[in-house]
Amino acid sequence: MTQAMTQAGTQAGAPGGWVAVAGLGPGSAALITPEVTAALAAATDVVGYSPYVARVAPRAGLTLHPSDNRVEMDRARHALDMARAGGRVVVVSSGDPGVFAMAAALFEALEAEPADRRGTEIRVLPGITAMLAAAARAGAPLGHDFCAINLSDNLKPWSLIERRLRLAAQADFAMAFYNPRSRSRPDGFARTLAVLKDACGDARPVIFARNVSLPDETIRVVPLTQATPDMADMRTVVLVGSSRTRIIARDGAPIVYTPRSVLP
Amino acid sequence: MTQAMTQAGTQAGAPGGWVAVAGLGPGSAALITPEVTAALAAATDVVGYSPYVARVAPRAGLTLHPSDNRVEMDRARHALDMARAGGRVVVVSSGDPGVFAMAAALFEALEAEPADRRGTEIRVLPGITAMLAAAARAGAPLGHDFCAINLSDNLKPWSLIERRLRLAAQADFAMAFYNPRSRSRPDGFARTLAVLKDACGDARPVIFARNVSLPDETIRVVPLTQATPDMADMRTVVLVGSSRTRIIARDGAPIVYTPRSVLP
Secondary structure, three states: OOEEEOOOOOOOOOOOOEEEEEEOEOOOHHHOOHHHHHHHHHOOEEEEEHHHHOOOOOOOOOEEEEEOOOOHHHHHHHHHHHHHOOOEEEEEEOEOOOOOOHHHHHHHHHHOOOHHHOOOOEEEEOOOOHHHHHHHHHEEOOOOOEEEEEOOOOOOOHHHHHHHHHHHHHOOOEEEEEOOOEOOEOOHHHHHHHHHHHHHOOOOEEEEEEOOOOOOOEEEEEEHHHOOHHHOOOOEEEEEOOOOOEEEOOOOOOEEEOOOOOOO | OOEEEOOOOOOOOOOOOEEEEEEOEOOOHHHOOHHHHHHHHHOOEEEEEHHHHOOOOOOOOOEEEEEOOOOHHHHHHHHHHHHHOOOEEEEEEOEOOOOOOHHHHHHHHHHOOOHHHOOOEEEEEOOOOHHHHHHHHHEEOOOOOEEEEEOOOOOOOHHHHHHHHHHHHHHOOEEEEEOOOEOOEOOHHHHHHHHHHHHHOOOOEEEEEEOOOOOOOEEEEEEHHHOOHHHOOOOEEEEEOOOOOEEEOOOOOOEEEOOOOOOO
């Protein structure tokens, strides 16, 4: 397993074909990296969940392949197949593709292939992930050690989520929660808040950041004791401070930040 | 504390003056967001640690204020003072300014001011943080729940770092380590590896990512049992897989990824 490598993506695949798994950031075009913009300009095909594909401008020579949620493996196989046929394929994710998004799905699909079909050129192009965009709007709540947890229990048991919440509270991490609540999972976030209220003891600040960087962005800061499940939906990322997180009150919006030091 | 806000930065400060705490990403210009580029184009002053300020192109009307490491609070006060005098000041950080960087330092400085001096307009502009750039190069090692820990014990006791490492291992988080090793802290990373070898049991993949996105980037993947302290320095971010993290062997560099699902 000891190997040096310069870039995961420089392998030879089918002649000319490649897959780039690209992060579009939280929503604003001002948060898309030039690297991702260049990949989209070079692409023949764009694959992804419909709302993310809709963020890519149509142009001659580019085929858009929007698909439904929860078909990540089909989408990944489709992207790999098109690249093997010579396509230059961008798989788009919101935020960063490596954080609860399409990069892992693509590698799951690749690993399931026979070894002699794994040579496809694949690059992962990072993006501004939701928790960091949300943290920036609120101040610097993730300025000290923190963790990121996907609250969807579609792919892991609730018992594991609860265990991680309790250990994260013991570690006094600030926490970022992705996918807090959806129509098909209306109850998990209520359980999350109950565990946190039990495990964290005091009134941590909780940040509900919805549609970050878009025109209808809202950032809401409440103490944990006042946080309620209806404050989150699938467009919300939730941040919870550590025991050290502070609020600076001033005219207008408060600033939430976690100091760098825990020394007395 | 319950308040809705649209953006942390839209407060009125001194006439015309503002501070933007901006993330320059890991090194490549292709990973700097248009939002940060626009802030630098509008700035009168750029403040930061010398190697980061050196990444900003000089131009007429822009004063560069490089400073030494470990003077974060002086730098933050300087930025606030210039903004109050009408300056448009960009404080530059590598990576994302909210992750072990200047945003928290700026808010520490702001909080220490008298309440009537806290009105300065401040925006935090997110960037591509080192762990996500490194993860993208290696595959998708942070594709499931993970944590980020600053291994510097300048601002926290080693005992807290060790406690967090052990709890993170119990939670089976993938882990990202910033500031693993420096000349002034030669021994902490050896202790970190010893704790991980004790707490994680089996041979997790460890990724040493140095100078990510720069021409001399190196990505090295080794099993935890073969990881040694000299593999890291201050230009390295270290990622450690969870118990579920997988390696896809293929010609050239291996791919490291953590599957989305932990279901059987």
